Amino acid sequence: MSRRPYVREMSKTTWYMRNGRYRVYVLRELSSFLVAFYTFLVIYALSVLAAGSAVQWNSFLASQQGVGMIIFHGLALLYFLFYQTFPWFKLAPKAMPIQVGENKVADSKIIGAHYVAWIVVTAFIFWLAGVI
Amino acid sequence: MAIAKKAIVWGLFAAGGTLTSFILPALIGLFLLVATGNVPENLQFEQFHAFAASWLGKACLFVVLFLSVWHAAHRLRVVVHDFGIRKDALVANAVYTVAAVGTVLAAFYLLAIS
Structure with a gap:
């Protein structure tokens, strides 16, 4: 072993900013937050449904409405399509x-x-x- | 034992990735419709309750939630590593515990709908 091994300096927190491919990789990985978010949103919806009253269900639906929610879901949809669904299809023939x-x-x-x-x-x- | 566990979580990751890639855009689309105030007919209380009360509906919802939550857990474990937190054993326990809790809650609420 070399007495003075070369160690390339690399940030543990911002390493992906060095290279465009790494940035795309990290952007793709971040779509997992959306999977987790929507999974728990549906589980929450089921908890409301399990309470068994139409009044509670309708107030849950009402709580999900509004311009903010439209923008959030719209952006989430675009992000998910371009950073998970389409890349996943693209890698399918390799997998x-x-x-x-x-x-x-x-x-x-x-x-x-x-x-x-x-x-x-x-x-x-x-x-x-x-x-x- | 380590290798056997890895195969299981990786299998769930792969199955969940395929499933979420196909169906999550439609699911987000439904939330988008709800957000605009155009609640789809079968998401109204009567219809959706009947769907979730049927065994087929329960099975579909459970499979989707189960695979999604374990898929997300496995990827978030890697995301945490990518952002510089090198405590994999701790992180793995945390994310898989959350996934297990999500699985149990999904089953619990689905069984409570009748």
Whole structure:
């Protein structure tokens, strides 16, 4: 071992600012806060529903309305789409390469299938909720 | 034992990541509709209560919440590390405890809806 090993100085808290790829990685990872937030929001909604009265449910729905909530959910939706959903589809052929016979299925087909499935799933949830 | 545990949390992370990527945009869309005052018909008390009271509805909601909360926990553990806090054992215990609490609460409230 070298007597004076070279140690590159690197901040433990701001290392990702050195490089654009690292910044995108950190931005993607931060979408996990949205997953946690919406999971606990739904659990809270279920606790209100479990109380079993329409009055409480309606006041919960009313508490979720307003310009601030519209802006928050709108930004959250854009953030989640561009930093989780679309990147997740993009990496799918790397995570799950599919082989048919001798050939690998083209990445674009796997990614395209994910987008089609996503549209179907979204339409199904909206149908289930009575939106369409 | 460490390796076996890692496989479980990583499996939940992967399954939860796929699930949330597909359905969370629609879920946020529903909250957006509620925020604008256009509450979707089946999110009104009668309809949503009936959905959550059915076993199929309970099962769907539980699977979504269970995978989402464990997926988020695993990623937040990494986020904490990325932002310079190098106490992984402590952080792992904290985030997985929160995920376990979320899982139990989801099950508890779903079972209470009848």
